[in-house]
Amino acid sequence: MRWLLLLWLLDLTSISPTPINDDSWIGRAEIVDGDTIRINGSRLRLLDIDAFEMAQNCQDAEGRDYACGLEAMLALDGLIGKQDVRCYGRERDRYRRPLVKCWVGQTEINARMVQQGWALAEYATTYQVDEAVAQRAKVGAWAGTFERPRQWRRRR
Template sequence: MRIRRIFRRSPAARLRTPMAIATMIGLSGLLLSAAVPRDLLGSAPPQPMLVAAAGEIRVLDGATLRLGDQVLQLQAVQVPARGQASCRDAAGRTMDCGAASAEALAGLVAGRDLACRIGGVDRHGRVLGTCEAGGVELGAALVAAGWALAADSATPGLATSEAIARQGGRGLWSAARPAAAAWRRGS
């Protein structure tokens, strides 16, 4: 007959598995902290600036500019595409709202240098930003004149400017067909 011994693991052996798990968690955390960008949890870096001389600026539509080789979409504003809506001018003549918005933007940037604060990229790959020409913020000026609408992501001040332009019947709000709210939903 054989004597069977039942051994208990030593206290050190019982701690090996929990220690191995704790070590793996610690190493994973260390590797993860090295892989995560440092500014992810800290303060955001300043937004980059894009500056263009007056001769480098081209107006593509009522909210899109070409600054040299860079295409920039004005942030937090919406304008109709050319041919998408018709408006009436002060004399009652019908005109293309999209073309009129582009002309209004061209008037704001004419002969002025431009400074834009980059805020991201849209779904089409265009750079989004807020731009100033001659001390005038372009998006806010277009909305106040009625040639652009405040996007859903706009500041409350921009939405207030849109409401004032609507009440005054300026720009797109001067008997636009289809109504500005209709083409906004379609965009």
């Protein structure tokens, strides 16, 4: 009988509204930009990465401008699709958004955005190796030139 009760309780956790507690969110994600998502109304910022801003342009290998902020958002949307996202994090940024690491299946979204060249390793050393690999491979924005999002925001 205990096993049935335990299984029933475990099943209920899969349909719990998010956040499950103060530091975890699970559910379908709405993409806000290249490093911000919303799960059931909670706006979540991906920890230790900085994606290009929605209004930001970069230059391709031929020096032509393109909307790298939009490309970052589309890359995040492509990673997540219609799958449920699991996010965990205890810290908050200066805007009070939870700072989270997120996964779709076994894929860590934060790392993959840096690996694909649509976000940069910022605020910690967590993804510096991923950034260096993306830079050497010239993937994403690394295929051309850009201003780091942090610097771009400062100028505006």
